[in-house]
Amino acid sequence: MSSRIQQASLVARRRLALQTDEFVFALSAPSGSPAAGPAGSVVGAVAAPPDLRFRPGQFISVRVGTDADQNPILRSYSIASPPERWGELALVLRLLSDGIGSRYFDALRIGESITFTGPMGFFVNELAHSGDVVYIATGTGIAPLLPMIEETLRRSETGRVILFWGLRSEADVFYQDELSALSTRTPRFTHQIYLSQPQSFCRLRGRVTGPVLELLPGLREPTFYLCGNGQMIEELKAGLVARGVSRKRQIRTEAFFD
Ligand SMILES: Cc1cc2nc3c(=O)[nH]c(=O)nc-3n(C[C@H](O)[C@H](O)[C@H](O)COP(=O)(O)OP(=O)(O)OC[C@H]3O[C@@H](n4cnc5c(N)ncnc54)[C@H](O)[C@@H]3O)c2cc1C
Numbered sequence: 001m002s003s004r005i006q007q008a009s010l011v012a013r014r015r016l017a018l019q020t021d022e023f024v025f026a027l028s029a030p031s032g033s034p035a036a037g038p039a040g041s042v043v044g045a046v047a048a049p050p051d052l053r054f055r056p057g058q059f060i061s062v063r064v065g066t067d068a069d070q071n072p073i074l075r076s077y078s079i080a081s082p083p084e085r086w087g088e089l090a091l092v093l094r095l096l097s098d099g100i101g102s103r104y105f106d107a108l109r110i111g112e113s114i115t116f117t118g119p120m121g122f123f124v125n126e127l128a129h130s131g132d133v134v135y136i137a138t139g140t141g142i143a144p145l146l147p148m149i150e151e152t153l154r155r156s157e158t159g160r161v162i163l164f165w166g167l168r169s170e171a172d173v174f175y176q177d178e179l180s181a182l183s184t185r186t187p188r189f190t191h192q193i194y195l196s197q198p199q200s201f202c203r204l205r206g207r208v209t210g211p212v213l214e215l216l217p218g219l220r221e222p223t224f225y226l227c228g229n230g231q232m233i234e235e236l237k238a239g240l241v242a243r244g245v246s247r248k249r250q251i252r253t254e255a256f257f258d
Contacts, residue, residue, distance in 0.1 A: 006052070008089055009113045016092065016174035020140060022080065023105060025089045027052055028113060054083055056147035057125065057225075057254070060091075060118035064104035075101035078144035078227075078254070079119065082151070092143040123227065123254035125151055131221025132159040136208055136236060138166040141228025141256060142175060148225065153186045159220065163191035166208035166232065169199050208232065213239045223250050230255040 008025035016022050058079055065073040081090035096102040108114070125148050133152055135145045142165055152161055167173055172195075179191050194204045194211065204211075209232065216222070224240060226233045233253050241247050 003117055005115060005117055007113045007115055010108050010110050011088075013108075013110070018169075018171040019095045019097075020172065020174060021093055021095060021105075023091045023093065023108070024081075025091070025114065027087050027089060051086060052089060052119065054079055054119035055124040056082060056151045057123045057144045058119035058121045059123075059144070059254075060089070060116040061120065062101070063115045064101040073100055075104075078140075080143040080146065082147040092140050094140045121254070123225070123252055124148070125225075126223060126252075128155070129157050129159055129223050131223070132162065132219045133157075133223050133225070134162045134164070134212065134215070134219065135225045136164045136166075136212055136227070136232075138208065138228030138232045139168075139172070139256075141254070144254065145225065145227055146175060146178065149182065149189065153182065153189055159188070161186075161189045162215070163189070164194065164208040164212055165191065166194045166196065166228070169195055169197050170202075171199075209236045209239060212236060213243065216240070216243055216245070223252070225252045227254040228256055230258040 007028040009028060010023060011026045012022075012024040014022050056079075059076045060079060061074045061076050063072045064075050067073055077091045077093065079089060080092040081088060091105075093102065093105055095106050123144065129152065135149055137145050145163065149161060149163060163179070173193060182189050183191060192204055192211065194206055194208050195202050196205075196207055198205055212224075213236075222245070224236075224245070226236055233255050237247065237251055237253065240251060245251060
């Protein structure tokens with residue numbers, strides 16, 4: 001974990017879905033410091049962005065304002081880009097109309113900088129999976145899971161890799177191209193999107209908890225990664241543990257909010 005205060009400037013922003021935007025940042029070099037390129041290579045006299053070493057699944061803590069006593073107001077955001085995108089950092093945010101962090105990001109203009117610490121957190125892939133791997137997200141909980149899934153799929157493991165993603169309606173869906181490309185490229189990966197309040201006929205309707213528990217008997221030595229709203233995490237964790245899954249060895253969680 002890094003507690004060093006860092007800066008990154010906004011280079012791109014794109015709408016992914018309803019109230020959901022991707023923000024891409026270029027890491028800034030600390031003023032006056034020499035900079036190194038990938039794998040320690042020298043980048044000449046021009047200051048280059050520093051490397052931010054992180055594992056897929058980790059998050060950063062962003063300063064989104066100051067309170068009345070001038071203490072920083074902080075919000076956590078998972079890193080949505082893979083570590084291989086050197087010098088760059090993507091975040092995927094659900095922009096809440098009256099959230100402090102949401103308003104801060106919504107007002108950010110291209111070229112403006114954020115101040116953050118990190119990477120931090122222990123919600124990362126196990127170093128190896130002996131069996132199947134099941135990722136479960138709600139909403140923007142997909143942000144850390146996509147780079148984690150990509151990391152797992154690059155390994156020479158043979159287990160199935162399954163993503164269950166719960167969203168409210170069609171307007172909330174994004175990353176369709178990315179997920180389809182992964183499924184096509186890597187047959188051991190499959191994904192299913194569940195909509196709790198679909199606007200039209202939808203085959204996969206409802207919440208993710210039931211389908212994951214139904215799949216359990218057919219899984220081989222599974223590891224579960226749960227990310228998103230706290231209620232889904234608590235319910236699913238309780239259901240898995242009640243069916244004999246080891247909380248300590250087989251379940252990893254990251255709750256974005258209660
Ligand atoms: C480790 C970690 C990683 C996180 N990563 C992300 C991320 O990648 N993307 C992201 O969008 N958020 C992420 N969050 C949530 C994020 O830190 C903020 O809580 C969220 O963006 C709301 O902050 P705010 O200041 O806008 O609203 P606030 O004023 O703090 O929150 C208003 C209320 O909205 C609810 N809420 C919070 N987040 C959400 C949400 N995503 N969807 C619906 N309701 C919500 C909560 O009940 C909260 O009380 C993460 C949280 C943690 C702890």
